[in-house]
Amino acid sequence: MPNLYLVRGLPGAGKTTFARSIVPEGSVFAADDFFYDEQGNYLFDVNKLWPAHRWCQNAVKQAMTTGRDIAVANTFVRNREMKPYYRLAEQYSYRVFSLIVENRHGNSSLHNVPEEDFDRMKRRFNVTL
Numbered sequence: 001m002p003n004l005y006l007v008r009g010l011p012g013a014g015k016t017t018f019a020r021s022i023v024p025e026g027s028v029f030a031a032d033d034f035f036y037d038e039q040g041n042y043l044f045d046v047n048k049l050w051p052a053h054r055w056c057q058n059a060v061k062q063a064m065t066t067g068r069d070i071a072v073a074n075t076f077v078r079n080r081e082m083k084p085y086y087r088l089a090e091q092y093s094y095r096v097f098s099l100i101v102e103n104r105h106g107n108s109s110l111h112n113v114p115e116e117d118f119d120r121m122k123r124r125f126n127v128t129l
Contacts, residue, residue: 003069004060004094006085008076009101018101019071027063030073031056057084064092079128100127 007019019028034052035044056072063070076082082098089096 001093001095002064002067004064004085004089004096005069005071006076006082006096006098007071007073007101008082008098010075010077010103013101013103015073015075015101018099019073023069023071027068028071028073029056029059029063032074053081057088060085061088061092064088064094067092070094 005019005022007015009015016028016030016032019030031049031052032042032044034048034055035042037043053074056074060070060072072085074081076098086096088094
């Protein structure tokens with residue numbers, strides 16, 4: 001049974017770096033990838049956040065047809081944000097692991113997330129025990 005790793009954490013925690021260490025190249029997906037242009041510039045637009053997440057879900061769905069292990073590196077601050085991936089995992093017979101990456105190394109976000117947005121995400125971060 002293939003694995004789906006949902007790698008959660010606040011900006012700067014190292015989600016993508018960790019995800020790349022546990023699955024093969026080309027098997028890591030993130031909504032942030034939607035905002036890179038052809039030259040590799042990160043052009044975030046809050047008005048395109050929903051399309052970015054739909055794009056990520058569709059990319060994961062397509063990758064699941066291969067049966068390979070996959071990781072999704074998104075903030076997933078609320079449990080409900082993972083639900084589409086749980087549904088895909090059920091549809092394609094994937095085992096799901098939800099992993100939280102903490103920023104214990106003191107890095108800042110590569111995407112220059114404003115402090116007020118970071119604080120809001122921090123307050124909303126859900127953990128199910």
